[in-house]
Amino acid sequence: MLVLGKFAFGGIINRYVNIFTEGIMTIQLVDEIKTQEIKEDITHKQQTVKQQNINPIKATPTSEIMAELNEAADNTDHHAYHRLINQIDWDLAEADVLDEALGVTISFADMKQTKRLATLGYKRFPEHKGIVGAWKLVNPKPAQVAKKREDTPPNWFKDSMDWLSSHVHDYQKGHWMAVNADSLVTEAPTYAELNQKLAKLRNNSKIDGPILVHQVIS
Amino acid sequence: MTSNSLPFGLDIFAQGAIPYIDHYPNDELVRMVINIYLANQLISIPAIIDTGAPWCVLNPLILEDIANDIEAIRSINRPLNIRGIAYTGWLYRVPIHIPALLGKPLDIEATAFIPNLSPTETWSYPNFVGLQGFLDRIRFAVDPSSNMFFFGKLV
Numbered sequence: 410m411l412v413l414g415k416f417a418f419g420g421i422i423n424r425y426v427n428i429f430t431e432g433i434m435t436i437q438l439v440d441e442i443k444t445q446e447i448k449e450d451i452t453h454k455q456q457t458v459k460q461q462n463i464n465p466i467k468a469t470p471t472s473e474i475m476a477e478l479n480e481a482a483d484n485t486d487h488h489a490y491h492r493l494i495n496q497i498d499w500d501l502a503e504a505d506v507l508d509e510a511l512g513v514t515i516s517f518a519d520m521k522q523t524k525r526l527a528t529l530g531y532k533r534f535p536e537h538k539g540i541v542g543a544w545k546l547v548n549p550k551p552a553q554v555a556k557k558r559e560d561t562p563p564n565w566f567k568d569s570m571d572w573l574s575s576h577v578h579d580y581q582k583g584h585w586m587a588v589n590a591d592s593l594v595t596e597a598p599t600y601a602e603l604n605q606k607l608a609k610l611r612n613n614s615k616i617d618g619p620i621l622v623h624q625v626i627s
Numbered sequence: 628m629t630s631n632s633l634p635f636g637l638d639i640f641a642q643g644a645i646p647y648i649d650h651y652p653n654d655e656l657v658r659m660v661i662n663i664y665l666a667n668q669l670i671s672i673p674a675i676i677d678t679g680a681p682w683c684v685l686n687p688l689i690l691e692d693i694a695n696d697i698e699a700i701r702s703i704n705r706p707l708n709i710r711g712i713a714y715t716g717w718l719y720r721v722p723i724h725i726p727a728l729l730g731k732p733l734d735i736e737a738t739a740f741i742p743n744l745s746p747t748e749t750w751s752y753p754n755f756v757g758l759q760g761f762l763d764r765i766r767f768a769v770d771p772s773s774n775m776f777f778f779g780k781l782v
Binding site: 482483511512515516518520539542543545546549550551552553554555556557558559561563564566567569570573574577582583587599600604607611619620621622623624625626627 | 642643645646648650652653654660661662664669670671672673681682686688689692698699700701702703704705718720724726727728731732733734735736737738749750751752753759760763764765780781
């Protein structure tokens with residue numbers, strides 16, 4: 410009986426251990442299933458978002474939406490601007506609407522969107538002045554290595570700027586000066602007069618070296 | 628390597644270098660100022676390097692002088708804030724020449740904002756070379772230990 414009892418008791422223990430173990434395994438299994446479901450859900454959502462980004466549902470550039478875009482620009486509302494500029498299907502926009510939108514992207518100095526709209530607009534409306542202007546804005550000639558214009562000593566610019574800093578207070582706001590290192594070449598109350606004086610000095614071969622021109626700003 | 632060449636290694640990144648000054652006459656703030664030439668002018672002007680400026684902003688009177696060498700490309704109808712004052716105006720293509728003390732100079736087709744001024748209005752701001760339309764068209768680097776501004780073509 411004792412043996413049987415022991416066996417029975419052991420059996421009962423085993424049974425509960427098994428149930429317990431099975432329970433743990435079940436919990437683990439449930440956790441795994443749930444994790445897998447969550448992963449699949451995330452993957453599905455990511456794919457949906459990706460698909461939406463590839464083929465987003467875009468808005469037609471109606472006058473109401475354009476009014477909203479212009480309002481965003483007038484209020485410098487970056488959040489509204491970014492939402493609208495990406496929401497609108499610019500392939501549906503006529504030339505003047507595109508031009509209007511380019512005015513907005515340029516006001517935000519958003520060159521990425523300006524380039525996108527200008528490129529799209531230039532293909533469709535290559536004669537539209539505003540669109541062509543925007544296209545030129547985002548398609549400059551590449552920078553080129555150039556020939557040297559004149560030789561300047563290493564400290565020339567510093568010496569010129571130091572002279573200006575020391576002497577600007579001697580002149581009224583708006584006055585123009587032409588300097589060469591630590592010396593004044595000429596000065597005049599207007600830029601036109603300064604240019605005339607410089608031309609005269611050049612004609613008389615009295616300019617020797619580079620010239621830095623500055624207007625007193627305050 | 629000649630004495631006016633770029634330091635070894637830097638010539639991979641840049642073509643030229645020019646000293647910059649840390650102040651603009653009559654301006655209290657610490658700046659980076661270089662001299663530039665506009666179009667084919669024989670005079671240079673000081674200009675503040677400003678990554679915060681959306682465009683180059685140059686003295687309209689000087690730009691009037693080179694009107695034949697610049698091209699109006701787009702009007703700005705929404706005012707641009709320049710030191711607290713709003714200006715409408717035009718964006719222009721302006722050729723800018725960066726001279727070089729070391730290496731070779733660079734010619735850039737820059738974009739500059741020219742404000743609409745009333746007949747009685749005077750311009751009283753420094754010249755700026757900004758991010759859009761100038762700095763974004765070149766490679767550039769700064770060495771504060773030698774006050775040198777390095778520049779080069781984009782690759």
